[in-house]
Amino acid sequence: MAKNQDLGFAPNYMSALEIDTTPDAASPTWAIFSRGITEVKPTTNETTETKDYYDGYGTPTDKVKSVQPQYEVTGDRCYGDPAQDFVASLALETGEGRTGHFRHTDPNGDVVEGDCTYLGLTVGSQQGAASDPGAFSCTISGAGAMRYIPANKLKQPTGVTCTAPTGPAVGKSMKLAPTVTPAEANAKCFFASGNTDVATVDSDGNVTGVAVGEAVITVRCASKPSICTQVKVTVAAK
Template sequence: MPGFELMNAHDFKINTVPGTTPGTLAAIAAGITNVEPSPNEELSQDKYLDGDGYGETDVIGAQIVLAFTGHRKYGDVAQDFIFSKMLELGASRRTNFEWTEPGGGKFAGPCTIANISGPSGAAGAKGEISFEIHFNGKPTYTPPVVTP
């Protein structure tokens, strides 16, 4: 489709050996049916006497969060790593993450795996899962290389 990028052209990778550089990156793709990025913005909304009762907004904080949903695929390196963290707390949920856009732009940085849920669902259905990747701090963004 000219002008529209398909979500399956995005590349999501998680470091399955935390604390190592560059680490061992595994694709988050198998069994994943949906991803919802969110800036999780914190807003300051204020009304001033000179605004005639109308307010103004400033974005004063943010955290990039990606919410993934899909089906549990046992034996998939990324999913097995993520679900191995379900009962863990604190630093053991931290690693690194990369998100490469279809055009080549890349977000990368430290992250926390949060809200791991599933598998669940009906007896005759695939196990439904969900989890979130929360970038810790502002990720590094590398713009795509433009070729003339």
């Protein structure tokens, strides 16, 4: 089922904040903050310098010396979500143990990516009132030089199709392989499972069976998330 949405005033969920859950591996394993997340709030930690110059007749002049993008993530604690589980596992880490990699994609496909530090982690932070869902929060703080990749460097997509894989079985994984048209467009897609009790999917399209049943996977074009499709995955027994 293909769908299109107007990007003039894009809903916030069309943006994507991802982290690398295997920062020490040769290749990254990207996981998106989506399941259970209610808000991602970007902020900028700027360092500025103000001086009064003679040629400005004493009028203060501000100069930005450094920019550090930060993303405050809040929501409900969802156990089994790759992004949340990875961040929660770092609560007692210090130094290099709190560092990693992130990338943020706007609805139009603009990307900011780089190294990061995970801040604001508290052991047992999900605890609270007995009847409330557990809370989740963290801050992804950019570290070092960031990379900005504008979407207009690539041709914009006009459609996406994806064939549901046969399987997978419980405990096994299979990779979705969507096709974005035209061929010159950015082929990157985002994935989300509508039923993570049956099947999960990571940011690279690897679907893992959790329990016997059916789950609908939504596939969105990264360079234009308003273009998406859905595929039904049937998980079989081992």
